[in-house]
Amino acid sequence: MAANTKTSRKVARYAVPVAVAGVAAATVAMVPAFANAGGPDLPKVTAQQLIEKIAASDVQQLSGTARLSTDLGLPKIASGLLGGGGMAGGSANPEDKVAQLATGTHTFRVAADGPDRQKLTFLDGKDEYSLVHNGDDVWGYDSKSNEVFHEKAPAEAGGGAGHERKTGDRLAASPQQFAEEVLKAAGATTDVSVGDTAQVAGRDAYQLVLKPKQSGSTVASVQIAVDAGNGVPLRVQVLSTEGGKPIVDAGFTKVDFAKPSADTFAFTPPKGAKVTDGSDAAGHGTKDDGFKALESLPGLGDLIGGANGKGDMKVLGEGWATIARIDSGTGKGLQGAENDKNAPKEAKQFLDSLGDKVSGTFGEGRVLSTRLVNALITDDGKVYVGAVTKDALVKAADANK
Structure with a gap:
């Protein structure tokens, strides 16, 4: 996260947290796929070929549903103190919503049409929270409080490659971003191989498996399910050395790679909604409030x-x-x-x-x-x-x- 307050509150902050990215270093082991173990029967590939498939994927249009489950092993009192109280809060500020993803299971509707249009809707409970990027505008809307957050997409991005990185992939909050952050940190401390095949969201997938070479890590492995057809990461799981369910499990439950309709990304503040401009809210989010007990x-x-x-x-x-x-x-x-x-x-x-x-x-x-x-x-x-x-x-x- 950027130290500069203004910059840190830009769209790049609105991604689903990628807490494991800093420790996921990788080196490519040329290991063919293991036995399918009940998964789909796919041609064998090496880890290098699978990583190249991810890198070559040019899919920029999709829609579907994704689920994020995070189990850090925090007791209830710790979750409360750290702001993990669920999605029922009354703020439309995206930072507040993202902070609540540190615990529990959350479901999203996701849509993307290139680097300039994405939409993410939180489906936790009967109330919805939507985050929309459409061209130069970023909107957050909380239906429970009828509050709207508005901010301009980063001007420094200029609509080029940096713009795509800051707003396109990140705002989608999809498994692709998890996978890219993990693979970006490639280095010599990880064994990378291809595991069992799988089906994710009804799609045949290979699984790229990253394991620490060193002892002492809390992470047993990171497993990335990759669409066998188009190379899009469909699911990322971070497994603990303690066993049990994944520390992080982020994946599509439904996905369609057709172009979403243009009106998917249209947003007009509802009548009577309280609208907050992002530049006016700097430094006044509730993110720090959850730490009062610690302070x-x-x-x-x-x-x-x-x-x-x-x-x-x-x-x-x-x-x-x-x-x-x-x-x-x-x-x-x-x-x-x-x-x-x-x-x-x-x-x-x-x-x-x-x-x-x-x-x-x-x-x-x-x-x-x-x-x-x-x-x-x-x-x-x-x-x-x-x-x-x-x-x-x-x-x-x-x-x-």
Whole structure:
């Protein structure tokens, strides 16, 4: 996410979160497809051929339904504090809606016609939220509150290739974007192969499988189902080393590659709707509101940003095993919050629900855990965070205290 407030609120922010993109590095193993295991009988391809098929796909028109399920293993109290309260809020700001995708299962109607026209409609519950990009305009409409958000598409895109990247693929919020972000981070720390064939949304598909070469990652594999006919990614699943259901499962349930009708992307604010211009709403979204309970923990803001926002950060390792080490400069961790009698009960419950106390040659600290990203906060004010296991964080802290 861009640091500049104005830029960060542009259309590029409205994508379904691609949390695994930063850790999904890939190297192509020339491995033919495995046995079909009950899937469709398709000609064998290598991983290199399948990646080339994705890259060569020129599909820009589609419509259908997609589903995103995210299971980070957050307890209910953590989900509430982090703004995962569902799609029933009364704001038309796209940032607020995207923030709510961090937990649970969400269904969308998707339509796209090239880089200048896309529509995404959230179908959670009886109320709908629509996000429409049509030419120079981006609209968000929340039917529950009858509120409209309006913003101009980024002028710096100029309608060229950058314009397509910022508004076309991202606004569609479809599995293609997940797949592109994963493959973009290609490197030498991943084995890439072709797995079993599958059927997704009624389409025959190959599955591209990315697995970490390194130990210690929370990700067992990333599996990308690719349309056997046109090379469009139809589903992306992020599987956990702990087993169980996927951490992230984003895929089409129905898809049609015919050109959507032009009126699909037409939008006029309903009569009586409250319309908010994006430039006027900068800095006033509800995204930060969900963190108020966390901010009430003494010193937590300093731990995240460093003392006075000047913490020292160092990147340890590479690929799937990457860990960010942040020295807050405060010299203290969360023990102050744990012992503070004035801290809200909910804030302390949040710590207890996420964290295990650990120790090592680095000293003592607490690990805040999810199924994907873990963070070790030491009692001397250092933070180690990455998509790695608790043991990997402790090992890193011992080696880099």
